[in-house]
Amino acid sequence: MPKKTKILAIDYQHIQDCNSSRFQEAMAIYNEAFPSSERQSMVTVIERVKSGQSQLFVGIVKEQVVAMALLWDFKNSPFVLLDYLAVKNNCRGLEFGTQFFQFLAQMTIKNKQFLLLEAEHFQFGSNKEQRKKRIQFYIRNGAYLLSNVTYILPSLDGTASTEMVLMIAPKPPREILEKESIKDLIQRLYLEIYEKESNDPVLISLLDKIPEQIELTNTPLP
Template identity: 35%
Template sequence: MDEIKSIRFEPILTSTHPATAPALAIYEAAFPLSEQIPRPKVEERIDQGIYRLWVGQRGEKVVFMAILYPLQDSDLVLLGYIATHPEARNQGIGSQFFNQVLETMREGDRYLLLEVEVPDEAEPMTQRRCEFYRRLGAKFLEDVRYILPPLSGGEPTEMCLAIAPAYKTQTLGGDRVRQLLCQLFQEVYERPLNDPLLQICLQDIPETVNLV
């Protein structure tokens, strides 16, 4: 418990900060290549203020990283990536960070938007991630298919979208969800509106989307 309390979270504003390189090493080790934005692009967006890189340090060692992306003209902030160094996993660090960020979100009347892999019985980690976010109060967009485009080669990834803390309404209009998906593809992933994956996602969105 003392080790958990000793974690210090702070935002990193430049790619040249000493904590940036070890944080991005954790990121590259934690996510498959198809889900990674290349490091030079991440560094560029940190320097431009587009990405908010957060790190957790124990003493001088970086043991945790997260990348947040405030969506333009929106009350949603995309939690793009969150990862812990293998030696520091299962110590509650992710939960501690998540609760700290959620408190900041509440104060600013903003909400985290989460991209979570669709649970797969053959992949217990995907189930644990969903359970982790649900325990912390996340609500998932029901019956919304979301396909993460391949970012560095490879295959697209089926994902779920969730919002935390619990949103101010229990439903979202279908038009808003369609607009959100278009914004994610265009603004975050630099894909055109006629992207075939986006069109697949848009075609079956219900007129009212429940948050469950």
């Protein structure tokens, strides 16, 4: 009979000191996990953490940072953006990502809010299986796809933009979301997170494509 792997408990810390070793460990994971087209500059991350716009959380096991996450709280909104979530490369497959995501979700629920997630669209790119696995990970942990919403992540390094899906966790009370709430979210993503203008042509195109009612699904991907 195969031996069960012991799941190690994680300690969580909110990091505000950008000069600390914990911050440096978290940024090493961040730089390793995300391509430059999807990664904010280090200057931007530091400015946002220092100002309190972004909240940096880390997961620590045996005095080592094994996971990091950046959150953005949309003011006067029930949604908090899980801007980034990553596990250290040599610590993957040990349930750290699951534990960390559940910690963030529970923290958000206590504040009577919902996590908003951006994930690479599984029908695009050369790494479709990897993209599917990421989305399935979120679905297994209680997230729902906004299945009929088109969303594009603007490039953060001046190269190609990325086709994405939007997800919400946990499930909102309504099975179907209204157009105006998602329109507001996408506008705030583009204006606040990606610092685009309100007349950005991609943003205008996305807003025009939002259906009157947005369907939520947690059906496993084919």
